[in-house]
Amino acid sequence: xxxxxxxxxxxxxxxxxxxxxxxxxxxxxxxxxxxxxxxxxxxxxxxxxxxxxxxxxxxxxxxxxxxxxxxxxxxxxxxxxxxxxxxxxxxxxxxxxxxxxxxxxxxxxxxxxxxxxxxxxxxxxxxxxxxxxxxxxxxxxxxxxxxxxxxxxxxxxxxxxxxxxxxxxxxxxxxxxxxxxxxxxxxxxxxxxxxxxxxxxxxxxxxxxxxxxxxxxxxxxxxxxxxxxxxxxxxxxxxxxxxxxxxxxxxxxxxxxxxxxxxxxxxxxxxxxxxxxxxxxxxxxxxxxxxxxxxxxxxxxxxxxxxxxxxxxxxxxxxxxxxxxxxxxxxxxxxxxxxxxxxxxxxxxxxxxxxxxxxxxxxxxxxxxxxxxxxxxx
Ligand SMILES: O=C(O)CCC(=O)C(=O)O
Ligand SMILES: [Fe+2]
Numbered sequence: 001x002x003x004x005x006x007x008x009x010x011x012x013x014x015x016x017x018x019x020x021x022x023x024x025x026x027x028x029x030x031x032x033x034x035x036x037x038x039x040x041x042x043x044x045x046x047x048x049x050x051x052x053x054x055x056x057x058x059x060x061x062x063x064x065x066x067x068x069x070x071x072x073x074x075x076x077x078x079x080x081x082x083x084x085x086x087x088x089x090x091x092x093x094x095x096x097x098x099x100x101x102x103x104x105x106x107x108x109x110x111x112x113x114x115x116x117x118x119x120x121x122x123x124x125x126x127x128x129x130x131x132x133x134x135x136x137x138x139x140x141x142x143x144x145x146x147x148x149x150x151x152x153x154x155x156x157x158x159x160x161x162x163x164x165x166x167x168x169x170x171x172x173x174x175x176x177x178x179x180x181x182x183x184x185x186x187x188x189x190x191x192x193x194x195x196x197x198x199x200x201x202x203x204x205x206x207x208x209x210x211x212x213x214x215x216x217x218x219x220x221x222x223x224x225x226x227x228x229x230x231x232x233x234x235x236x237x238x239x240x241x242x243x244x245x246x247x248x249x250x251x252x253x254x255x256x257x258x259x260x261x262x263x264x265x266x267x268x269x270x271x272x273x274x275x276x277x278x279x280x281x282x283x284x285x286x287x288x289x290x291x292x293x294x295x296x297x298x299x300x301x302x303x304x305x306x307x308x309x310x311x312x313x314x315x316x317x318x319x320x321x322x323x324x325x326x327x328x329x330x331x332x333x334x335x336x337x338x339x340x341x342x343x344x345x346x347x348x349x350x351x352x353x354x355x356x357x358x359x360x361x362x363x364x365x366x367x368x369x370x371x372x373x374x375x376x377x378x
Contacts, residue, residue: 013039016138016151023124025136025156027111027314030228037232040151060087060261060274064282067195068092078196079203082287086300087261089282090196090250095188097281100252103185106178107316108254111156111226119175123158130173131161139240142363154236154308158224162186178224182318186222189250189320193219196285197322200248204295206338211294215324215333217247227258227315230308238306238315245360246288246321253278256315262303273305289370290324290356293348296335301370327353348373 019040022028029038063081065088067074081088110116123134136156160174160182171179194217201211211217227238238258253259257278264271276284292301309315324333334350351373359369 016040019152020124020126020135023121024117025120025124025134026152026154026228027120027156027226028117030230031117035231037154037230037235041154041236043150043235043237058272058274060085060263060276062087062089062261062276062279062284064089064091064279065199065285066091067094075199075202078199082200082203082295082299084300085261086287086292086302087276087304088285089279090192090285091279091282093192093195093283095192095283099185099188100283102181103318104252104254104316106181107158107224107226107318108314110158110175110178111228111314116175116177119177120156123173123175128159128161131163131171132173133157133159134175139237140361150237153238153240154227154230154233155238155306156226156228158226160186160222160224162220162222182222182224185252185318186219186320190219192283193217193250193320193322196248196250200287200291200299204298204336204339206336210336210338211247211291214294214336215247215326215331217322218325219250219320219322221321221323223319223321225306225315225317225319227256227306227308227317229310229312229314231311233308233311236308238308239304241303241305243301243303244286244288244321245290245357246323247291247294248288248322249286250320250322251284251286251317253284253317254315255280256310256313258306258309258315259284259317260305260307262305276304288321290333290353293370293373294333294336296339296344297347298339324353329354346375349375 063077063085065074065077065081067090110120120134125133126135126137127133136152138151139153171183174182197211197217198208202208230236255278257275259276260273261276262271263274286304287299287301289301292299329352332350332352334348335346340346348370359372363369
């Protein structure tokens with residue numbers, strides 16, 4: 001009887017294939033007037049995968065780095081923030097506020113204007129075509145969770161690969177309404193990314209150019225997330241808990257909030273999810289797994305996730321991932337030799353980006369996999 005009821009419920013529910021076939025994303029579901037969350041999006045109760053509920057009890061104290069300070073002061077702030085929190089806000093970064101707000105507004109408009117529905121449906125594709133994909137990307141779990149739940153995040157994502165070096169961007173597939181604003185934003189962010197890479201390098205004590213020389217820092221992967229308003233926000237996942245695989249990531253966000261970071265207790269005995277409050281005009285930088293390794297654990301790559309905060313307002317964020325451009329099998333990365341001493345031996349073995357991304361895919365794109373490259377026990 002119970003099995004029959006379960007089967008009936010399953011048949012009545014939207015399957016993943018049916019959901020993708022609508023080509024309308026989560027925004028389309030919301031437009032269809034749903035008042036409850038479909039099973040594909042239902043997160044298990046707190047404690048099933050993670051030790052904590054979606055509601056954070058406190059606000060994270062994210063350090064701020066003011067780029068208009070004298071260089072030595074900025075470097076000191078970057079060093080302290082990258083070591084203690086792995087996240088920092090950057091202010092006085094020189095990117096015009098209108099460049100950031102136009103890009104964020106373009107993503108809002110792409111989803112919110114009734115007239116954009118046809119464009120979104122036409123773009124909908126999990127696979128990248130001409131450097132662009134747009135879809136609700138299923139959550140990738142590791143094989144150790146045989147019945148992953150939820151299957152889908154409450155989120156529609158536009159991914160743009162801008163091309164790097166001499167490869168010209170092929171952006172014909174980019175929605176026309178977003179094209180100029182996103183290109184302009186990307187141009188500005190590549191500049192600020194170069195500056196941040198220099199600061200992070202200098203803050204390791206290896207000179208401003210070292211990271212660039214070692215790996216060529218590339219900021220061509222842009223990921224624009226749209227988190228629609230949700231009728232039952234506490235039941236869904238915006239972005240599952242993860243660390244970024246990048247060297248570092250620069251995030252622009254609107255005022256809604258929903259990003260949380262995992263803050264470990266001082267004694268290492270546990271931790272809690274804490275909210276990251278958006279700071280108007282600031283860009284948020286976080287260290288990724290590759291830089292954690294290259295820094296020989298001087299810098300932290302911190303776990304973060306997104307919860308839904310509103311049943312009224314949609315949230316938009318734009319993440320630009322800065323990665324090593326050197327991605328051949330023969331390009332190996334490990335702790336920089338200047339950071340390896342007798343007192344502080346290399347904590348990781350070397351690996352190529354291909355090997356790193358393969359491990360990450362196999363482990364389900366979530367938790368940091370850098371431990372599998374570790375050669376020194378904590
Ligand atoms: O949307 C956000 O606030 C964070 C997104 C994120 O963590 C990511 O894309 O890696
Ligand atoms: Fe992230």
